[in-house]
Amino acid sequence: MSGVRVLVGTRKGAFILTSDGKREKWEVNGPHFAGWEIYHMKGSPADPNRLYASQTSGWFGQQIQRSNDGGETWEPVGNKFVYDGPTGTHQWYDGTPHPWEFKRVWHLEPSLTDPDTVFAGVEDAALFRTSDGGATWQELAALRNHSTGNRWQPGAGGMGLHTILIDPTNAARMYLAISAAGAFRTDDCGQSWKPINRGLHSEFIPDPDAEIGHCVHRIALHRSRPDTVYMQKHWDVMRTDNAGESWREVSGNLPTDFGFVIDVHAHEPETIYVVPIKSDREHFPLDGKLQVWRSRAGGNEWEPLTRGLPQSNCFVDVLRDAMSVDSLDECGLYFGTTGGQVYASADAGASWSTIVHDLPAVLSVEAQTLS
Amino acid sequence: MIRVVLPAHLRILAKVQGDVWVEAGGQPTIASVLDAIEAQYPVLADAIRDHGTLQRRPFVRFFVCGEDWSHEPAGTPLPESVVSGKEPLLVIGAIAGG
Numbered sequence: 001m002s003g004v005r006v007l008v009g010t011r012k013g014a015f016i017l018t019s020d021g022k023r024e025k026w027e028v029n030g031p032h033f034a035g036w037e038i039y040h041m042k043g044s045p046a047d048p049n050r051l052y053a054s055q056t057s058g059w060f061g062q063q064i065q066r067s068n069d070g071g072e073t074w075e076p077v078g079n080k081f082v083y084d085g086p087t088g089t090h091q092w093y094d095g096t097p098h099p100w101e102f103k104r105v106w107h108l109e110p111s112l113t114d115p116d117t118v119f120a121g122v123e124d125a126a127l128f129r130t131s132d133g134g135a136t137w138q139e140l141a142a143l144r145n146h147s148t149g150n151r152w153q154p155g156a157g158g159m160g161l162h163t164i165l166i167d168p169t170n171a172a173r174m175y176l177a178i179s180a181a182g183a184f185r186t187d188d189c190g191q192s193w194k195p196i197n198r199g200l201h202s203e204f205i206p207d208p209d210a211e212i213g214h215c216v217h218r219i220a221l222h223r224s225r226p227d228t229v230y231m232q233k234h235w236d237v238m239r240t241d242n243a244g245e246s247w248r249e250v251s252g253n254l255p256t257d258f259g260f261v262i263d264v265h266a267h268e269p270e271t272i273y274v275v276p277i278k279s280d281r282e283h284f285p286l287d288g289k290l291q292v293w294r295s296r297a298g299g300n301e302w303e304p305l306t307r308g309l310p311q312s313n314c315f316v317d318v319l320r321d322a323m324s325v326d327s328l329d330e331c332g333l334y335f336g337t338t339g340g341q342v343y344a345s346a347d348a349g350a351s352w353s354t355i356v357h358d359l360p361a362v363l364s365v366e367a368q369t370l371s
Numbered sequence: 372m373i374r375v376v377l378p379a380h381l382r383i384l385a386k387v388q389g390d391v392w393v394e395a396g397g398q399p400t401i402a403s404v405l406d407a408i409e410a411q412y413p414v415l416a417d418a419i420r421d422h423g424t425l426q427r428r429p430f431v432r433f434f435v436c437g438e439d440w441s442h443e444p445a446g447t448p449l450p451e452s453v454v455s456g457k458e459p460l461l462v463i464g465a466i467a468g469g
Contacts, residue, residue, distance in 0.1 A: 035380055059430040059464045060380055060418040076384065076414045080422055 004326045005070065005368040006334050007051065008342055009038030012360035014053055016071045023332055023346040026355045032074065033065065040107050040321055040364040043070075047115040048368050052134060054105040054120075062104055064120075066134050077134030081105070081122055084139040090124065091153045100124045100144065107321065109164035113171075121161030125152060125178040127190065140190035148181070148195060148212045155179030155215050162320055163219050167226040175229060175244065180215040183231065185244050196244025200233060217260045218320045222269035230272050230299070232262035232320075237274055239299050250299020255286050261323035265348060266331040270298040273305075273333060273349060275318040284315035292335070294349050308352030309343065316341070321364035328369055336362025373404055373449070374459040381419070381462070385412040390459060399454050401433055402445035419462060434461035 002021035008014065013031030032038075036055045044050040049070040055063040062081065065074045081102050089097035103123040111117035116133040126144045128137040143149075143161075152159060160179055167173035174190065177183045182197040200214045207213075215234035222228065231238040231247065235258050238247040251257035256276045265271035272295050278286050285291060289312065292305040316339035326332040333345045340359035345352045372392045382388065393407035402425070409416045420427050425445070427433070433440045436450055436458050452458040 034383075057380065058467070059378075059428065060384075061421075061428060062417070063384065063414070079417055082423060 002328060003370040004328070004332060005043070005048070005370055006324070006342065006344075006355070007041035007043065007053075007071070007364075007366040007368065008336055008359065008362055009041050009053070009321075009364035010336075010340070010360035010362050011037055014038040014041055014055075015356070015359060017342065017355050021328055023326075023328075023344060026344075028356050029071070032071070033063075036063075037104075038363065039104060040366075042108050042110055042366045043368045044110040044115040044118075045112050046110075048370055050110070050115040050133075052108045052110060052118055054108055056104040062102075064105065064108075064134050078130070078136050081120070081128055081137055082139070083126060083144065084141040085145075087144075089150055090159065091151055093154065095153075097150070100126070102126075103158065104160075106160040106162045107164055109166060112166055112168055119164050119166075119174075121164050121176060121178075123158045123160035124154075125159045125161040125181060127161060127164070127176065129190075142191055143176075143184065143186075143193050146184070146193050146195075151212060152178065152181040153213065163216075165219060165221055165229070167221075168223040169226050173226070173243075175219060175221070177216040177219050177231075179217070180213065180234075182212045182214040183216050183219060183229075183244060194244075196240070197247070198245065199240070199247030199249075200231075200238065201236070201249075202234065204234070218262050220262050220264050220272070222264045225269045228269065228298070230262050230264060232259050232274055234258065234280060237262065237299060250295070252295070252300035252302055254293055254302050259318075260320040261318050261335060263323045263325055263333070266325050266327040268296070268331075271296045271348070272298065273323065274302075275323070275335065277317060283317040288313045288315055290314040290316065290337075292333070292345075292349055292352075305345075305349040305352070307350065308345075308354075314339075319363055322362050324365045324367040326367040326369045332367065334365050334367050336365045338362065372456050373399055373407075373453060374456050375404065375408060376459045376461045377415075378462060378464040380464065381415060384414050384418065387412070392456070398448045400446050400448055401440065401443070401460070404449070404460055405445075430465040430467050432463045432465050434463060 006017040013034040015030035039054045041053040051067040053065040087100035092098035107121040109119040120128040163177040165175040227243045237251045259277045290309045293302045316337035323335040336342045338361040341357045342355045375391045395403040
């Protein structure tokens with residue numbers, strides 16, 4: 001019997017939502033780690049019952065939790081994230097040098113093949129890896145030591161490494177994105193990195209076409225076409241078909257091309273989803289109408305998906321890690337809001353229902369397809 | 372034995388209920404008590420003080436016999452009433468927010 005498990009990280013704990021393959025009735029379990037910020041939870045593709053969670057607090061620092069039984073029980077594992085070697089400085093908001101300081105883990109990306117190997121994206125931006133199930137973490141320091149690193153600046157939410165994409169056809173290749181340094185790619189397992197921001201245009205930085213400094217909010221790819229990557233930038237929805245060597249804008253007829261999330265249909269590599277947000281000053285949907293927009297052409301031509309979503313007086317935000325898809329035959333979509341709602345669609349976005357509507361502000365949503 | 376009162380979040384993290392008792396050899400100090408707590412409950416390493424610098428986290432406070440010891444040098448000897456277990460060392464999550 002197939003099913004879905006949706007891992008929801010919120011400002012005040014973690015929740016696990018489960019359903020069978022029909023995705024009509026849901027069980028809500030939680031809060032786990034009540035009172036702590038759960039920036040991200042994700043399961044291992046190689047062992048879906050192996051889950052990892054980033055538990056963080058402004059008072060008590062960072063914890064990493066691991067579950068071996070699908071979230072029924074958890075155990076804290078290693079939380080020492082120590083930069084490898086001299087940390088140097090990056091640029092502060094005012095352009096002055098600022099020392100690199102670890103603050104929290106934004107994103108956990110388990111290996112596609114090994115449940116004990118996980119990549120962690122942290123603030124201040126750096127990439128760590130564990131190969132012992134989270135007991136110990138080592139920095140892949142070539143990223144932070146990139147020649148542009150001393151010019152990286154934090155976005156409004158901090159200088160977080162927030163997205164990690166592993167190429168399913170090439171274990172040596174990985175994409176990642178940092179606010180507000182931009183997107184990067186490695187082709188040698190993290191030994192070296194290349195900024196991949198050509199074609200991005202950001203009016204808010206001194207050189208709008210600079211090599212780095214772009215506020216990339218999220219990137220996504222389909223496993224069958226890993227050279228094609230989609231991006232929701234601060235403004236603009238972008239696409240590359242050559243692994244980031246060049247990007248082109250595909251915002252098309254979107255009512256606003258500001259937003260945070262972007263995701264790809266599980267079975268249709270040219271079908272992508274965004275949630276347009278009014279602007280960088282007003283982080284809520286246009287006209288109080290919560291809408292997912294879908295393109296079936298890989299961008300440019302978009303259609304609103306509204307059935308079941310509030311179409312008046314809705315002023316929530318959908319944060320960058322808060323949308324996910326399942327891979328059941330009829331692709332399911334999920335997203336969470338800063339108002340505490342988690343919405344689900346069992347028909348690729350055509351209609352939506354609310355799984356739960358009064359959680360703390362949702363920071364992340366990850367769907368697991370269970371067989 | 373020294374009695375330590377932890378904030379609720381850290382008691383849950385350490386899976387303990389009520390006060391924590393630790394042995395800190397020699398002349399006990401806040402630093403040596405924290406060493407003992409972290410040895411007894413490794414999950415609390417980095418939760419009260421930074422694991423690298425050993426500096427108190429900014430929103431954590433220490434109270435001893437009704438006084439704020441947060442800014443005392445961590446090597447300051449604790450008073451006899453705390454060393455004997457009569458009075459606890461309070462570890463408090465500061466009230467921060469509106």
